[in-house]
Amino acid sequence: MRCHVVLPNAFVEAAERAERSEAALRRRTSLRVGGRPDFLFEPATEADAAAVIEMCREAGVPLRFLGGGYNLLVSDGRVEGAILATRRIKYFDVQPEQVHIGAGNSFPTLVKDAIELGIPGLPGCPGIPGTVGGVVFMNAGGRFGTVSDALTAVRLIDGDGNVREHQVQPGDLGYRRTIFDGCLVTGAVFRRDDRITRAEAARLYEEAMEWKRATQPMSAKSAGCIFKNPDGPDGPRSAGRLIDEAGLKGHELGGARISPVHANFIENLGGATALDVQELIDLVRERVRTRFGVELELEVRSW
Ligand code: EPU
Numbered sequence: 170m171r172c173h174v175v176l177p178n179a180f181v182e183a184a185e186r187a188e189r190s191e192a193a194l195r196r197r198t199s200l201r202v203g204g205r206p207d208f209l210f211e212p213a214t215e216a217d218a219a220a221v222i223e224m225c226r227e228a229g230v231p232l233r234f235l236g237g238g239y240n241l242l243v244s245d246g247r248v249e250g251a252i253l254a255t256r257r258i259k260y261f262d263v264q265p266e267q268v269h270i271g272a273g274n275s276f277p278t279l280v281k282d283a284i285e286l287g288i289p290g291l292p293g294c295p296g297i298p299g300t301v302g303g304v305v306f307m308n309a310g311g312r313f314g315t316v317s318d319a320l321t322a323v324r325l326i327d328g329d330g331n332v333r334e335h336q337v338q339p340g341d342l343g344y345r346r347t348i349f350d351g352c353l354v355t356g357a358v359f360r361r362d363d364r365i366t367r368a369e370a371a372r373l374y375e376e377a378m379e380w381k382r383a384t385q386p387m388s389a390k391s392a393g394c395i396f397k398n399p400d401g402p403d404g405p406r407s408a409g410r411l412i413d414e415a416g417l418k419g420h421e422l423g424g425a426r427i428s429p430v431h432a433n434f435i436e437n438l439g440g441a442t443a444l445d446v447q448e449l450i451d452l453v454r455e456r457v458r459t460r461f462g463v464e465l466e467l468e469v470r471s472w
Contacts, residue, residue: 179210179221179224180208180224180228180230183208183209183210183251184207184208186208186209186210186211187205187206187207187208187209187252188205192205192206192209193205194206194235194238194241194243194248194252194472195243197235197238197254198238198239198241198242198243198392199237199238199239199298199390199391199392199393200241200242200390200391200392200435200437200441200446201390201437201441202242202243202245202437202441202442202443202445202446203241203242203243203244203245203248203443203472204243204244204245204246204247204248204443205247205248206233206247206248206249206250206251206252207230207247207248207249207250207251208230208250208251208252209251209252209254210251210252210253210254211253211254211256211257212253212257212258213257213258213259214258215258215324215326215332215355215356216332218253218255218258218326218353218355219326219330219332221251221253222253222326222330222353223330225250225251226330230250230251231249231250231251232250232251232252232253233248233250233251233252233253233472234252234253234255234353235252235253235254235255236254236255236256236272236273236299236300236302236303236304236306237256237276237298237299237300237303238303239298239299239303239392239393240299240303240307240309240392240393240468240469240470241392241469241470241471241472242392242443242446242447242467242469242470242471242472243443243471243472244443244471244472245442245443245444248472253353255272255273255300255302255303255353255354255355256273256300257273258271258272258273258302258355258356259271259273259274260274260356261274263286265361266360266361267321267358267359267360267361268282268286268288268358268359268361269356269357269358270301270356270357270358270359271301271302271355271356272300272301272302272303272305272324272353272354272355272356272357273300273301273302274300274301275300275301276294276297276298276299276300276301276303276304276309277295277296277297277298277299279291279301279359280292280294280295280297280374281295281374283359283370284367284370284371284374285367286361287361287362287363287364287365287367287370288319288359288360288361288362289318289319289360289362289365290310290314290315290316290317290318290319291314291316291318291319291359292314292370292371292373292374292377293310293311293313293314293315293318293373293374293377294309294310294311294313294314294315294316294377295374295377295378295381296377296378296381296382296385296387297309297310297311297393298393301356301357302353302354302355302356302357304316305320305323305347305349305354305357306347306349306354307345307347308342308343308344308345308346308347309345309393311377311381312380313373313376313377313380314373314377316342317337317341317342319359319360319362320337320342320357320358320359321336321337321358321359321360322334322335322336322337322357322358323335323337323349323354323356323357323358324354324355324356324357324358325349325352325353325354325355326352326353326355327351327352328351328352332355334358344397344398344405345397345468384430384431385430385431385434386428386429386430386431386434386436389428389430389434389436389437390436390437391428391434391435391436391437392435392469393434393468393469394408394409394431394433394434394468394469395408395433395434395435395450395453395467395468395469396408396412396433396453396465396466396467396468397465397466397467397468399411399463399464399465399466406463407433408433408457408465409431409432409433409434410432411457411460411461411463411465412427412432412433412453412456412457413432414460414461415453415456415457415460415461416456417432417452417453417456418432420449420452421438422445422448422449422452423440423441423442423444423445423448424437424438424439424440424441424442424445425437425438425441425445425446425449426438426449427449427453435449435450450467453465
């Protein structure tokens with residue numbers, strides 16, 4: 170399906186929207202750093218999102234997609250081109266065997282609802298902030314559950330501008346990796362399983378939440394884990410543990426610091442800039458390389 174909705178003066182409006190202070194990505198990302206884009210689009214429907222993508226392509230304007238901004242490091246100053254924010258693309262449709270949900274819906278709310286709805290895996294994902302679109306795109310999760318546990322289909326607009334529903338195949342989603350790069354995720358379909366009892370799901374939620382509270386800085390301004398866990402001879406190694414053992418836990422640089430709770434989190438103490446965060450990232454990489462010969466790779470997306 171191809172969309173040809175005409176948005177009159179859309180670029181002028183999007184530029185005006187981007188001028189406003191709330192457009193600054195510092196206000197739209199959990200790490201609270203980052204400048205302003207040239208254009209900001211906030212479509213409320215999949216069709217309008219497709220029109221924005223088409224229009225930007227025709228005009229040759231680079232376009233980036235923004236979900237909840239929880240896994241993102243944005244540079245200071247001007248962010249060239251346009252941003253399409255998905256937070257207004259919301260819907261929630263519960264069917265006997267499936268739940269259909271928009272990219273802009275809150276993932277933590279879905280995780281709570283999953284206890285009643287019997288969605289496998291999701292009750293094991295409390296304390297993962299973000300929009301449904303963002304967590305699907307990143308295949309977020311942890312030791313108690315992962316988004317991909319119950320994901321059956323993804324609604325998306327692909328790189329050619331086609332709006333479609335992709336049926337998830339084995340291998341489409343891996344460790345913090347999906348095949349949806351270059352696509353805009355507009356919604357998701359999760360399966361329900363009536364064999365899961367409410368009590369069982371609630372227990373999983375509580376256990377996962379308790380563990381998360383004890384091991385991660387949940388109230389800090391952060392982007393979650395900064396680095397992916399690197400492969401080691403006996404399987405993946407915790408990047409947090411490596412950074413900790415390199416002696417960097419609690420290390421401060423400008424307004425940013427390595428979390429004293431979990432060393433794979435960088436916290437904004439208040440006035441951090443993207444440059445502070447980038448310098449801290451460079452320092453961590455250098456120390457871990459020197460100490461362990463391990464090359465850390467960013468998990469967060471960097472603009
Ligand atoms: N550890 C330390 N010091 C630290 C952090 C961890 O010694 O500063 C030790 C822990 O004590 C534990 C081991 O390292 O023995 C592993 O730590 P943890 O269980 O916290 O797991 P992780 O591998 O560091 C991964 C994910 C987290 C996810 C947790 C729990 C990555 C990069 N991180 O962390 O995901 O919540 O497992 O399942 O995959 C995220 O992706 O944003 C994220 C936070």
